Amino acid sequence: MLSTIVNEIVQSGGRAFEVGGCVRDYILSLPCKDLDIEVFDLDADTLTAILEKFGRVDQVGASFGVIKLKANDGTEFDFTLPRRESKTGQGHRGFQVDVDHTMTLAEAAARRDYTLNAIYRCASNGEILDPHGGLADLNSKTLKATSPHFAEDPLRVLRGMQFAARFDMSIDSHTASLARSLRAEYSTLARERVWAEWHKWATRGRTPSCGLRLLESTGWLELYPELSALIDVPQDPEWHPEGDVWTHTQLVCDAAAAIADREELDEFDRTVLIFSALCHDLGKATTTKFVDGRWRARGHCEAGVPLTRRFLESIGCPESIIVVVEPLVAEHLAHANPAQSPKAVRRLSHRLGDATMVQLVHLVEADMNGRPPLPRGLPDSVRQMMEIAGKLNVQKSSPQPIILGRHLIALGHQPDVWFGDVLRACFEAQLDGDFESEAEGIRFLKKTLSNQ
Numbered sequence: 001m002l003s004t005i006v007n008e009i010v011q012s013g014g015r016a017f018e019v020g021g022c023v024r025d026y027i028l029s030l031p032c033k034d035l036d037i038e039v040f041d042l043d044a045d046t047l048t049a050i051l052e053k054f055g056r057v058d059q060v061g062a063s064f065g066v067i068k069l070k071a072n073d074g075t076e077f078d079f080t081l082p083r084r085e086s087k088t089g090q091g092h093r094g095f096q097v098d099v100d101h102t103m104t105l106a107e108a109a110a111r112r113d114y115t116l117n118a119i120y121r122c123a124s125n126g127e128i129l130d131p132h133g134g135l136a137d138l139n140s141k142t143l144k145a146t147s148p149h150f151a152e153d154p155l156r157v158l159r160g161m162q163f164a165a166r167f168d169m170s171i172d173s174h175t176a177s178l179a180r181s182l183r184a185e186y187s188t189l190a191r192e193r194v195w196a197e198w199h200k201w202a203t204r205g206r207t208p209s210c211g212l213r214l215l216e217s218t219g220w221l222e223l224y225p226e227l228s229a230l231i232d233v234p235q236d237p238e239w240h241p242e243g244d245v246w247t248h249t250q251l252v253c254d255a256a257a258a259i260a261d262r263e264e265l266d267e268f269d270r271t272v273l274i275f276s277a278l279c280h281d282l283g284k285a286t287t288t289k290f291v292d293g294r295w296r297a298r299g300h301c302e303a304g305v306p307l308t309r310r311f312l313e314s315i316g317c318p319e320s321i322i323v324v325v326e327p328l329v330a331e332h333l334a335h336a337n338p339a340q341s342p343k344a345v346r347r348l349s350h351r352l353g354d355a356t357m358v359q360l361v362h363l364v365e366a367d368m369n370g371r372p373p374l375p376r377g378l379p380d381s382v383r384q385m386m387e388i389a390g391k392l393n394v395q396k397s398s399p400q401p402i403i404l405g406r407h408l409i410a411l412g413h414q415p416d417v418w419f420g421d422v423l424r425a426c427f428e429a430q431l432d433g434d435f436e437s438e439a440e441g442i443r444f445l446k447k448t449l450s451n452q
């Protein structure tokens with residue numbers, strides 16, 4: 001379908017090029033989801049007339065040089081026309097767009113954020129055209145601004161964060177300077193746009209630490225005080241020979257990404273794991289003290305919970321993710337008790353709430369692996385804990401109450417306010433292991449009622 005459309009464009013005097021992420025991913029031998037075709041030497045009306053032969057055309061974005069085609073076979077394509085963007089105000093949307101199909105490739109590419117996204121591939125013969133040196137920057141793993149226009153859009157810094165994480169890249173000094181000049185405009189970004197880039201950092205990044213280092217080198221980490229507070233926070237070298245808390249956090253994030261790949265986690269579980277890795281030690285910034293000749297951070301798990309919520313809310317993280325990350329942060333050292341028991345495991349699983357024991361173990365493993373050169377892997381206490389969790393069937397869900405209101409009604413009682421107290425007492429006893437089956441629970445319930 002696309003080759004037929006391209007032939008029509010060429011026969012009408014136009015030139016069609018794949019550009020942006022699809023070309024970058026083609027060069028890197030990665031799958032490409034979104035195909036962006038930029039057409040030169042044809043005006044919008046002529047291009048629209050060609051596309052209408054192949055399906056339904058949506059011109060909602062035509063004034064910005066974007067024409068969408070839903071082809072008759074159901075395939076969807078985005079066609080763009082070369083355009084100039086002139087800064088008219090602060091933020092991601094403060095631009096005037098002028099479409100000009102007579103522009104050169106180099107002129108059109110100059111509006112793109114990074115050189116790795118300014119490489120063209122001819123749609124008719126596959127020739128690669130690289131007007132701004134993007135191929136060399138890809139090879140050297142360097143994020144470099146395509147032009148001074150980079151400094152007109154603050155969202156480009158966060159895009160760089162997730163690109164760095166995805167492609168193991170670092171930002172060059174000139175581009176970092178342009179990024180620093182945009183810090184004051186961070187507040188103009190819509191929260192959903194901020195979250196979209198952080199989400200890509202978590203779900204697509206293979207080395208999340210590269211994105212975090214980009215934030216640090218551009219001064220943008222200061223926009224996230226919960227993270228920047230971790231820099232230079234000391235740790236006991238016996239347990240953390242890798243260095244300060246910020247260094248440890250970056251290593252844990254990379255370890256979490258490796259675990260997510262190994263376990264083939266879905267998008268939600270990967271997001272939870274990466275952000276719990278990022279936030280797991282936020283509490284150390286406020287609890288670390290030198291006690292008895294050693295650096296200690298007593299209570300940092302609990303102290304990190306409100307800091308986790310504050311940070312995640314600030315970047316637009318959905319509540320459905322926050323409520324899972326919070327208990328993981330709170331309980332990420334629960335395995336440290338060497339004496340595991342069914343009661344302790346039931347209680348822990350219950351405290352995890354919306355999180356699961358499996359998610360906790362992934363975080364614990366990432367935490368352990370983020371302390372080189374100490375040995376990697378899980379301690380025996382975690383293996384024992386999960387063995388017990390398997391027997392109790394609480395690896396992927398928290399314990400559910402066995403005794404419910406219907407059991408009280410079956411014993412001849414009418415619903416009343418005191419039901420709640422009795423049911424809570426029964427659930428507490430269940431968590432303690434006083435009963436494990438419905439029959440045992442009913443006997444416990446009868447005994448409880450007879451003692452009142």
